[in-house]
Amino acid sequence: MAASSSLQWNDRAEMLQRRLEGLRESGSNDPLLLKASTTLHSMKETCSKDAQNWDTLPCLRLYSQAILDMTYYEENRLVDEEFLENDSLQKVRELIQIISEPESLTEEGHSCGQRLVLDVDILECLHWRRGALFYMYCHTVGEREGWTLQDQRTFHQCLRDGVYYLLKMLKTRSPIQLNEATFQDINTATLLAKGIFSDVHVLALMYCGEMCFWALSYCSDVAAGSDCDAHNKILNFREVGEKVLDTYVSVCEGPLSGQGWNTDNAKRMLEYLRSR
Missing domain, CATH: 1.20.58 (Methane Monooxygenase Hydroxylase; Chain G, domain 1)
Structure with missing residues (x-):
């Protein structure tokens, strides 16, 4: 999920949708996944209103929230499993990369002269979630x-x-x-x-x-x-x-x-x- 200004919001939403479907294959109706699904639906509707204006702030906000909800579900599962699998650290790093995506988008947007600004509450949460995930991994291991x-x-x-x-x-x-x-x-x-x-x-x-x-x-x-x-x-x-x-x-x-x-x-x- 590398940041790229050429990738449209609807494409990003589809990438998250595929990941979400993979998480729900087990039939899970976890509230976090249901919330993420609703957020992705809102994101698609919002972004489709103006296909040319792909860098709108509402899209970034909804995209970030969907990532936070989905990854929190995955984090909780790793914590419940006590990071016992051999690939646990690899999964942690993958989640860190995904959670970093909204921030990477804003940084890349600034370099291209686009006004992409994350809400303070969301940016704070993105930092917290990455730091807390590393903390839980280190503490458990x-x-x-x-x-x-x-x-x-x-x-x-x-x-x-x-x-x-x-x-x-x-x-x-x-x-x-x-x-x-x-x-x-x-x-x-x-x-x-x-x-x-x-x-x-x-x-x-x-x-x-x-x-x-x-x-x-x-x-x-x-x-x-x-x-x-x-x-x-x-x-x-x-x-x-x-x-x-x-x-x-x-x-x-x-x-x-x-x-x-x-x-x-x-x-x-x-x-x-x-x-x-």
Whole structure:
């Protein structure tokens, strides 16, 4: 499903439809697949209204939503199967590529002078889903192997990519600076000022911190800087881990105090990272 400006929206919808039919061969009436089917139908109707205006924002929005629904179904199935199949990592990477398609389209559109902009909520979700999928894969495989990893380099790369997407998710929206004159709830103002807009943002902080901890704890044989992530940047796991876990602890023991967020594990990992 490589991005290409020459591929029309209806063609993209047909590609997703074929994938959807493959998922439903077992007779599944899963709500996510039913929702994806409805979204694809809406996409076809919307895009057929003006065949020449194939880069309309409504088409991009519906296309992205259909991808999110379908891939979430596939992700849940992989998690339920605990990534036991030999090709599980290959399936994870395939899903990552599909989930990346809407973002790739916008980037390619910009280079061609086309105005393709993803809604903030959708872009944030695309980042979150990719980061969370890598997190679930690493967590499940790591626990199953007792963290005695057979292929540290591959595992290390999954951690790098997962942290990359979670950081992008956390940076999708800019922090909002509020004062007492415009916002009376000091707890909410504190969260927004730290860029925390939902419980998912809090969870992303913890996931990101855990992945940094795993990288330093269980992939020590992978030399620092010996492999770059898919985006050709050197990632400082210790620095990133400290920052996100410190933010997690401060918000959970501050404005979110008493709301069920546990900080014991985060503090333990912070102590480890600071000692390195």
